[in-house]
Amino acid sequence: MPQFQPKDPDYAARVRASFDLQHAMTLIGAQLAVVEPGFVEIHLPHKAEITQQHGYIHGGVVGMIADSAAGYAANTLTPSDTSVLTVEYKLNLVAPADGQRLVARGEVIKPGRTLIITRAEVFAIRDERWTLCAIMQQTIMAMQGKSERGG
Numbered sequence: 001m002p003q004f005q006p007k008d009p010d011y012a013a014r015v016r017a018s019f020d021l022q023h024a025m026t027l028i029g030a031q032l033a034v035v036e037p038g039f040v041e042i043h044l045p046h047k048a049e050i051t052q053q054h055g056y057i058h059g060g061v062v063g064m065i066a067d068s069a070a071g072y073a074a075n076t077l078t079p080s081d082t083s084v085l086t087v088e089y090k091l092n093l094v095a096p097a098d099g100q101r102l103v104a105r106g107e108v109i110k111p112g113r114t115l116i117i118t119r120a121e122v123f124a125i126r127d128e129r130w131t132l133c134a135i136m137q138q139t140i141m142a143m144q145g146k147s148e149r150g151g
Helices: 011-020 023-028 059-075
Strands: 031-036 039-045 082-093 101-110 115-126 129-144
Touching: 011 031, 011 059, 023 059, 039 059, 059 082, 059 101, 059 115, 059 129, 101 129
Parallel strands: none
Antiparallel strands: 031 039, 039 101, 082 129, 101 115, 115 129
C-alpha cells in the first residue's frame, strides 16, 4: 500500500464523524474499524435482514461497504474543508458473500485535487477463513468548501 501524507492532521476524527452521519451504514450495522492515511476498513456482521434469497449478504450491501470504505480512504487525504462524493465505481462480485462477517478494505490508488482514484476489496470471513468476494475500482470527487449534512 502506498504511503500518503494527510492534508488534515485531524483526518481520522473528521472521517469518523462523517461516517456517523451515514444512516445507511447504521441501518445495515456497518462499523468503521480502521482509519489511516489513504486506507479505511469497514466491518459488517452477518444478519438476516441484509441477506438475499440464498442466505448470502446481498450484493447491493457488498457494494455499499466497498463504496464507503474506498470513499472514506479518499477522504483521509482531503483538506479539512473538503467532502467527497462518488462519481463512479465498477464492482466485480467474485464469490458469494458467505461469511459471519464482511470486511471491506478501501485504499487510495492516485490522489488528486479534484478526482481521487481508489479501490476496495471485500472479504467474507467464516471461521476465520478469508474469502475475497468483491473487487471495486472507484472515482471520487473532492468537493472543496462543501460541507456535509447529516439529515
